[in-house]
Amino acid sequence: MAQSLTGGATPFCCYPHPPSYAAGRATPTAPPSTRRRVVASASPTPPPPAIEGRGVGFSVTTRRGLVLPVLKDCSLCVPPGQLWMLLGPNGCGKSTLLKVVMPTVESDVAFGLGKLNLSLDEVRSRVSQSLDAVGMLSYSQRPIQTLSGGQKQRVAIAGALAEASKVLLLDELTTFLDEYDQMGVVKAVRNSVTASGEVAALWVTHRLEELRYADGAIYMEDGRTIIQGDVSSISRFIKRKQARYFGHFEL
Ligand SMILES: Nc1ncnc2c1ncn2[C@@H]1O[C@H](COP(=O)(O)OP(=O)(O)OP(=O)(O)O)[C@@H](O)[C@H]1O
Secondary structure (H helix, E strand, C coil): CEEEEECCCCCEEECCCCHHHHCCCCCCCCCHHHHHHHHHHCCCCCCCCCEEEEEEEEEEECCCCCEEEEEEEEEEEECCCCCCCCCCCCCCCHHHHHHHHCCEHHHHHHHCCHHHCCCHHHHHHHHHHHHHHCCCHHHCCCEHHHCCHHHHHHHHHHHHHHCCCCEEEEECCCCCCCHHHHHHHHHHHHHHHHHHCCCEEEEECCCHHHHHHCCCEEEEECCEEEEEECHHHHHHHHHHHHHHHHHHCCC
């Protein structure tokens, strides 16, 4: 079932962004008659909302092409540091609104950069480069919750790349993914490592078909690394072990 989100270029924003990244958000301007008073009082500028949306719509399209509008016109604004509740009758769209209001792919990757004190341009550049590296640049404005499992994994990898991590430690990233998403994630890591020339990745897996994307492999048993080497030697080693194991049960 296809899903579509409406409501402007960035219908929802969901902070925390790095502060500089949030600065471009439009804030209401005081009317001329009150503006002088606001300046004179020297009161601090209110922080940007933590969650904000205007006129957001969300619809799903059935296999028969029927468009079902779930959210028709939703606007909300939740300031940082406050607890707000979302209420309404069964089926009015609360859970859907919650899914749509989750961070976009872009803000999710930018979030991890908040601690690095980077300029807005640097944040933008790192976010788009890292999303491009994992093949997710065209998903920048999609809410995270609308992505498949494999796409979420690729965004998580983009987050590590954006922080300029030199080492990626990846534990069974593809376990619950179908074949398509599995290959998307493996290839994203493979391409990122190749393109950077300096990022090293160690990937834990049970799936032998993933070995063909590796430069080398290590095999462990009972708390020990047994063998380390090129992919074809390790594949042969594991296949011989499997053959002996299954041969043991043959009548
Ligand atoms: N993927 C979808 N396909 C078809 N209909 C959907 C889809 N997602 C939500 N809906 C429909 O949209 C409406 C809103 O659903 P939602 O779960 O957001 O409501 P809710 O306010 O959270 O309900 P409740 O209070 O019962 O939990 C429901 O009629 C639901 O069946």
